[in-house]
Amino acid sequence: MTHDHQPTRGEPRVALVTCAELPDLEPDDRLLRAPLAARGVRVDTVTWDAPDVDWAGYDLVVLRSTWDYVARRDEFVAWARTVPRLANPADVVVWNTDKRxxxxxxxxxxxTVPTTWVAPGEPWQPPERGEYVVKPAVSAGSLDSGRYDLADPEHRRLATDHLGRLGAAGRVAMVQPYLxxxxxxxxxxxxxxxxxxxxxxxxxxxxxxxxxxxxxxxxxxxxxxxxxxxxxxxxxxxxxxxxxxxxxxxxxxxxxxxxxxxxxxxxxxxxxxxxxxxxxxFLGHAEGAADRFADAIVAHLPTT
Structure with a gap:
């Protein structure tokens, strides 16, 4: 869809940004709509990669359930850099979407959890024992992650295979002791x-x-x-x-x-x-949380 408005000094407009798989946001994020409306804010739900969106027309663009970015991080961060009033800011997005x-x-x-980074093509020698987590440096929602008991020969093989799959896909892997x-x-x-x-x-x-x-x-x-x-x-x-x-x-x-x-x-x-x-x-798990985050959004709106 196309939004061709410009920010005004009247009703502020906020975009809550999601992905195509969650076109109406995930249920917890929907809890922001009512308190924002009560504060005089118009809210649109917009997919981050939707064509022809006038992102400059929003007073604030708030990243929410953009959970499909993992496989398209370069495209996602390039998009983030084009959004004038993005929360959190684009440079934070670039830094925070790589767990390095x-x-x-x-x-x-x-x-922090001690972490070994394994770049594509680099060898990895698994420790002799202990439980470890293997996952990609760019990931979300615990996807492409596994827990391995390295005293078990089968788990050692599976952990090595896991790292191999990540490397073959051009992804940096991280190995951490299981807490x-x-x-x-x-x-x-x-x-x-x-x-x-x-x-x-x-x-x-x-x-x-x-x-x-x-x-x-x-x-x-x-x-x-x-x-x-x-x-x-x-x-x-x-x-x-x-x-x-x-x-x-x-x-x-x-x-x-x-x-x-x-x-x-x-x-x-x-x-x-x-x-x-x-x-x-997790706005639905604490009384007043949706109102607190709505207040934070209002506080981040431009004053002129």
Whole structure:
């Protein structure tokens, strides 16, 4: 569809951006519509790769369920660079859609999962024992990811095959030790909504373990997750805030952020992922969350 309007000083217009597989957004993102309408904001749902969209006609373009970008990252980031008022900004999208950003955060002192990167064509010698996760550096929704017990010869073969498939497709692979606390404590996702000086903590959820074994091919956009509300600890919040403080260009530009943590071997929180592109915000799992994120969107609208 074509949108040929220009931003006005009257009714602000916001695009919530999705993918062709989810033309009406995913259910959680739909919760933003009513609070935005209540704040006098007109909301359109637009597919990121739809032709003839006048992106400059929006006061703000908000990335949401663009979950098909993984196989087309170059095209996606090129599109992001053409959108004048994109949230989160295009340079953040470029940085955050390749998980090698973990090295940047680790160098800044953020506790992260130790990661080995394997480029296409590079050899990989699997450790003799231990459980490890293999996944691509550009991925979403736990797709193309597997968990392997490397003391098992069959799992060693499957892990090597997995890396070979990724390399043959031209994809950088990442290998990380499996954090067993995810099987008991689960993964904690801390959600932040942008404020005047940077993202402000909104709420948190618990996700159950996602990977039960080797990678299994699927046509889904993402694997289903078990979600429950969670109360964060001061230590978790401190790690999340340290993570956001290390974002290149400054966290004050961010409309939203999600920080995913799992207890490490010593029980202290370790960063698994920092989601700044198209994360699920789990608005339906915390009272007032949709209103907080709607307020953040309004605060990011241009003032003139």
């Amino acid at each position: 950003y973990l090295d940047v955060l680790s160098a800044a002192g953020v506790p 067993h606390a995810v099987d008991t404590a689960g993964e904690t996702a801390l959600l932040f909504a942008g404020g005047p000086t940077g993202p402000v903590f909104s709420h948190a959820i618990r996700k159950g373990a996602m990977l039960a074994g080797p990678d299994q091919p699927t046509a889904e956009l993402f694997h289903a997750e078990q979600i429950d509300p969670r109360t964060v600890t001061p230590e978790q919040l401190a790690v999340a805030e340290r993570t956001l403080a290390a974002v290149p260009g400054g966290a004050e530009r961010l409309l939203y952020a999600r920080v995913d943590l799992i207890p490490g071997a010593d029980g202290r929180p370790v960063l698994v992922e920092l989601e700044l592109t198209e994360p699920s915000l």
